[in-house]
Structure formats: C-alpha cells, structure tokens
Amino acid sequence: MTEIIIENMQDLSDKDRFVFSVGCAVCGKHWISTPVSFSKAGETISENEKEIVYTALYQHEKQIAAVKAVKEAKINLNFCPVCKTLVCDSCFMICDDIDMCADCARVLKVAGEPVDA
Numbered sequence: 001m002t003e004i005i006i007e008n009m010q011d012l013s014d015k016d017r018f019v020f021s022v023g024c025a026v027c028g029k030h031w032i033s034t035p036v037s038f039s040k041a042g043e044t045i046s047e048n049e050k051e052i053v054y055t056a057l058y059q060h061e062k063q064i065a066a067v068k069a070v071k072e073a074k075i076n077l078n079f080c081p082v083c084k085t086l087v088c089d090s091c092f093m094i095c096d097d098i099d100m101c102a103d104c105a106r107v108l109k110v111a112g113e114p115v116d117a
Contacts, residue, residue: 001086005073008086009066015058016041018065022073025085026103031076033069036061078115080104089115 005022012019012032020033038061045051078092079085080101087101093112095105105112 001074001079002070004079004084004086005070005077006066009069009073011066013062013065018062018069020066020069020073022077022086024077024088024091025080025083026087026091026101029088029090031073031088033065033072036065036068038062082108 008022010021010023010030012021016038018036018038021030023030038058040054040057043054045054073086077086077088078099078101080087080092081098082100082104085101091102092115093100093102093105093110094115095110095112097110099112100108100110102114104110
C-alpha cells in the first residue's frame with residue numbers, strides 16, 4: 001500500500017510548510033496530510049553557502065514529512081483489493097466476503113455499507 005500511496009501522492013508543499021494530498025479513486029475527494037512547518041520558515045538566505053545548506057535541510061525535512069504523510073494516509077485511506085486503488089471511507093464498502101470500493105461493489109453487485117456509515 002505504501003508504494004501506491006507514494007505513486008498517487010501530490011506535493012502541495014511551499015517554502016514554509018510541507019503538505020501532501022491523495023485523491024479518492026471513486027469520488028475524487030482529496031485527503032490532505034497534517035501540515036508540517038519547515039524549521040527555517042520565514043528566514044531569508046543571503047550567502048551562497050547558506051543557500052546550499054538551506055536547500056539541503058529543506059529537502060531533508062520534506063522527505064521526513066513525506067514519510068509521516070504516508071503513515072497518516074494509511075490510517076485515513078483504504079486499499080481496494082479488487083481494483084487496487086485508494087479510496088476514502090465514504091467510498092469503501094464493508095461487504096460480507098471481502099471489503100471493496102463502491103465502484104467494484106456496484107459492478108460486482110455486492111451489497112455492503114460504507115466505512116463511515
């Protein structure tokens with residue numbers, strides 16, 4: 001599931017904070033990660049050497065925030081075992097035999113209740 005989240009994750013970060021998003025494959029609603037502030041947000045860089053360190057620190061903190069976002073996404077999104085997509089709780093159905101997304105349940109004519117029902 002981690003690889004699928006990473007493949008579908010959009011980077012909404014700016015110079016002050018790191019934020020990531022993943023869209024539901026059924027309804028298109030986007031889950032957004034908890035923002036993480038960059039430790040040097042708001043600081044101005046004047047020297048070339050400091051810019052290199054600033055950029056390296058930014059990339060390092062962004063990578064850490066992305067790992068945190070993936071862990072958070074695993075809690076907030078569901079993986080459909082039928083079509084192999086990520087869906088929100090509203091579009092993930094608890095069914096008798098195997099849980100699946102609402103689209104697969106409709107196509108396969110399987111009854112179920114959404115997770116957030």
